[in-house]
Amino acid sequence: MTNDTLSHAALVQMIERHSRFVYRIAYSVLRNPADAEDVTQETFLQLLNTETGELREERSYLARIAWRLAVRRKRRLPSIELPADTETTTDSPEAHAIENQAEAWFLSQIDRLPEALRQALALTALGELSSPEIAIILGIPEGTVRRRIHTARQLLRKQWEKRKGVRP
Amino acid sequence: MNQPPEDFDELLDQALSRYVSHEPRPGLEQRVLAHFHAQASSEATLVSPPKLQWLWKTAAFAMLAITLLLVVVVLSLKGPAPLPHVPQFANHEPVHQPLLDRKPPALAPSLARRHRRPAASTITSVPRDEVTPQERLLVDFVSRHPAHALALAKSAPTPAQPFEDKSPQPESIQLHALAIRPIEIRPIDITVKEPPSF
Numbered sequence: 001m002t003n004d005t006l007s008h009a010a011l012v013q014m015i016e017r018h019s020r021f022v023y024r025i026a027y028s029v030l031r032n033p034a035d036a037e038d039v040t041q042e043t044f045l046q047l048l049n050t051e052t053g054e055l056r057e058e059r060s061y062l063a064r065i066a067w068r069l070a071v072r073r074k075r076r077l078p079s080i081e082l083p084a085d086t087e088t089t090t091d092s093p094e095a096h097a098i099e100n101q102a103e104a105w106f107l108s109q110i111d112r113l114p115e116a117l118r119q120a121l122a123l124t125a126l127g128e129l130s131s132p133e134i135a136i137i138l139g140i141p142e143g144t145v146r147r148r149i150h151t152a153r154q155l156l157r158k159q160w161e162k163r164k165g166v167r168p
Numbered sequence: 169m170n171q172p173p174e175d176f177d178e179l180l181d182q183a184l185s186r187y188v189s190h191e192p193r194p195g196l197e198q199r200v201l202a203h204f205h206a207q208a209s210s211e212a213t214l215v216s217p218p219k220l221q222w223l224w225k226t227a228a229f230a231m232l233a234i235t236l237l238l239v240v241v242v243l244s245l246k247g248p249a250p251l252p253h254v255p256q257f258a259n260h261e262p263v264h265q266p267l268l269d270r271k272p273p274a275l276a277p278s279l280a281r282r283h284r285r286p287a288a289s290t291i292t293s294v295p296r297d298e299v300t301p302q303e304r305l306l307v308d309f310v311s312r313h314p315a316h317a318l319a320l321a322k323s324a325p326t327p328a329q330p331f332e333d334k335s336p337q338p339e340s341i342q343l344h345a346l347a348i349r350p351i352e353i354r355p356i357d358i359t360v361k362e363p364p365s366f
Contacts, residue, residue, distance in 0.1 A: 011204070012201060015200050019197050020192065020196065023192045023196060024189070027188065027190045028187070033190065033193070036192070037192060037193070037199070040196065040200060041199070041200050044203075044204055045203070048204075048207065103179070103182060103183045103186060106180060106184075107183055107186070107187055110183065110184070110187055122184070122187060124184075125185060125187060153180065156176075156180060157176055157180075160176050161176075
């Protein structure tokens with residue numbers, strides 16, 4: 001390993017620090033645990049020949065690689081696996097059922113969003129990335145990121161109101 | 169008893185957090201590290217040591233040098249390229265000096281640039297004092313096998329004679345004067361001896 005590339009210890013530390021974050025980004029695109037883990041491994045393998053100069057913002061760098069690999073893999077794998085179980089925030093069985101139903105509906109609607117809108121929304125939902133970081137990852141201006149998120153929410157709201165029988 | 173959330177934003181945020189908050193199977197870091205180490209070691213074995221790289225570079229350089237040397241030797245043995253056939257220039261009358269001194273008419277700059285040519289008009293007859301490879305081979309053959317060469321020269325076929333034109337010649341057309349007898353015009357004797365009877 002040359003002086004320009006990362007040292008082994010630094011790589012190990014990076015894997016320990018960011019592997020879950022990378023996994024979540026991959027999962028937000030792929031919606032499949034096995035594929036997300038494969039992408040996580042591929043992401044860290046990309047660091048083998050990476051020079052230290054490219055890693056000023058290692059988190060953003062890893063997120064960008066993970067997102068690109070996940071999108072590339074998603075093009076090859078069109079099937080989507082929806083999560084079967086959902087966490088509950090209420091105690092009542094009735095409320096639980098209604099909430100599960102609503103959440104399942106939301107998850108299915110998010111999956112049906114256009115890919116550009118869905119990715120922006122999912123990366124925002126991670127809660128770990130700022131708008132500028134998301135803009136860097138997606139390769140678009142920050143204003144476009146905000147607009148996509150807004151459009152995605154508007155689309156989901158329309159669907160929600162239609163479902164509830166409320167006219168906008 | 170808690171009520172289910174009815175607010176859209178609340179429900180959407182809840183669904184979104186669920187959408188992206190999938191936790192990996194336990195031991196993700198260990199699996200990634202193991203995969204990483206395996207890949208790194210395999211790449212390390214694939215990379216050739218520096219000494220081997222230098223050997224490859226030296227061998228490539230030597231091959232290139234040998235190829236260049238061979239090209240130079242072959243070109244030098246081949247001799248100069250045959251000159252173009254320009255016998256007419258040697259037989260032409262010498263160009264008068266006033267003609268050479270005459271300057272071409274002034275052209276526009278662009279035209280002058282376009283009509284600028286290399287010094288092709290200075291071609292003169294070149295004495296041919298070099299021997300072609302075929303001639304060299306012939307001389308070599310004669311010097312080594314004079315008897316055989318003499319026999320070959322004697323038995324050489326005579327130069328090809330032009331073919332006789334044996335195509336069938338058409339017979340010449342003879343014109344004969346037509347004998348035309350003069351026409352004699354004689355009076356017709358019409359005499360009715362007996363009238364026709366019905």
